[in-house]
Amino acid sequence: MTTTTSPDNRFLTQAVHDLGTALWFGGSVMGIAGVNKSGADLTAGIDKVRVASSAWGRFAPAQWGGIAATLVTGLQLTRSNSQRLALQQGYGTVGTLKAALTVAGAGATAYAAYTGQKIGRLAEQAASDGGLEVKDATLPSAGTPPEIRKWQARQRVAQAAVPALAGAVITCNAWLVQSYRVGATVRGVLGRLLPR
Numbered sequence: 001m002t003t004t005t006s007p008d009n010r011f012l013t014q015a016v017h018d019l020g021t022a023l024w025f026g027g028s029v030m031g032i033a034g035v036n037k038s039g040a041d042l043t044a045g046i047d048k049v050r051v052a053s054s055a056w057g058r059f060a061p062a063q064w065g066g067i068a069a070t071l072v073t074g075l076q077l078t079r080s081n082s083q084r085l086a087l088q089q090g091y092g093t094v095g096t097l098k099a100a101l102t103v104a105g106a107g108a109t110a111y112a113a114y115t116g117q118k119i120g121r122l123a124e125q126a127a128s129d130g131g132l133e134v135k136d137a138t139l140p141s142a143g144t145p146p147e148i149r150k151w152q153a154r155q156r157v158a159q160a161a162v163p164a165l166a167g168a169v170i171t172c173n174a175w176l177v178q179s180y181r182v183g184a185t186v187r188g189v190l191g192r193l194l195p196r
Contacts, residue, residue, distance in 0.1 A: 010077070010080055013073045013076050013077055013080075014073070014077065014177070016069050016073050017069065017070060017073035017074060017077060017173070018170075018173070019066075019069065020065070020066040020067070020068070020069025020070040020073065021066065021069075021070045021166060021169055021170055021173065022066075022170075023062060023063070023065070023066035023069075024063060024066035024067050024070060024105070024109075024162075024166045025163050025166035025167055025170060027059055027062065027063050027066070028063070028109075028159070028162040028163040028166060029163045031055070031056060031059065031159070032159050032160070032163070035052050035055040035056060035059075035137075036052050036136055036137045036138045036139075036159075037136050037137075038051055038052060038055065038136075039051040039052055039136050039137055040135060040136040044127075044132075045123070045126075045127070045131065045132035045133045045134045045141075046123055046124065046126075046127035046131075046132045048134055048135075048136050048137055049119060049120060049123040049132070049134065049137050050120075050123075051137070052116075052136070052137030052138075053116060053117075053119075053120045053137070056113070056116055060113065063109065064109075067102075067105070067106050067109060070102055070169065071102060071106070074098070074099065074102060078095060078099075081095075084179075088179060090179070091176065091179055094172050094175050094176055094179075095172075095176060097172055098169055098172035098173060098176065101165050101168045101169045101172065102165075102169050104165050105161075105162060105165030105166050105168075105169060108158050108161040108162045108165055109162050111154075111158045112155060112158035112159045112161075112162055115151050115154045115155035115158055116137075116155060118151050119137070119138075119148060119151045119152060119155060122145070122147055122148045122151065123148060126145050126148060132144075132145075132148075134148070134152075137152075138152050138155050138156050138159070139152065139156075140152050
C-alpha cells in the first residue's frame with residue numbers, strides 16, 4: 001500500500017481500513033460468543049482453558065493485522081483530509097475521538113491477551129497440582145481457585161471492552177464518511193465560519 005492517498009486510491013485505503021476494523025470487531029465478538037464457550041462441552045477443566053487459549057492464539061495474528069490496518073490506514077485517511085479537518089466543524093473532533101478509541105481498543109486487546117496467558121499459566125499449575133474446575137475459559141465454577149477466578153473476571157471485562165471500542169471506531173468512521181455528503185460538508189464549513 002502506498003503512503004500517499006490520492007482521490008484515485010482513497011477508496012482502497014478506506015476499504016482496507018473498514019475491513020481491518022470489521023475483522024477486529026467481528027473476531028472479538030466471535031471469540032467471546034464461540035471460542036470462550038467452546039470448551040464447555042469438554043470434561044476436564046484444563047482442556048476447557050487449553051482449547052480457548054489455542055484458538056485465541058491462532059486468531060491473534062489476524063486480529064493484530066486488523067488493528068494495524070485500522071491504525072495505518074486511519075493515519076493515511078487523516079493526512080489526505082487535512083483541508084476537511086481545518087474547514088469542516090466536527091470533523092477534527094470525531095477524527096480525534098476515533099483515533100483515541102482505536103488506541104484504547106488496541107490496549108484492551110493487548111490486556112485481554114495478557115489475562116488469557118495468565119489464566120493459561122495458572123490453569124496449567126492448578127491442573128498439575130491436582131485438577132482444575134471451570135465452567136469454560138472465562139467463567140469459574142464453585143471449585144475454581146481464587147486467583148484464576150480473579151483473572152477470569154478481568155479477562156471478561158477486557159474482552160467485552162474490545163468489541164465495544166472497535167464498534168465505537170466503526171461508528172465514528174460512519175460519521176466521518178457521511179460528512180463527505182454535500183449537505184454535511186456545507187453545514188460543517190458554515191458552522192466553522194459562522195459560529196453560534
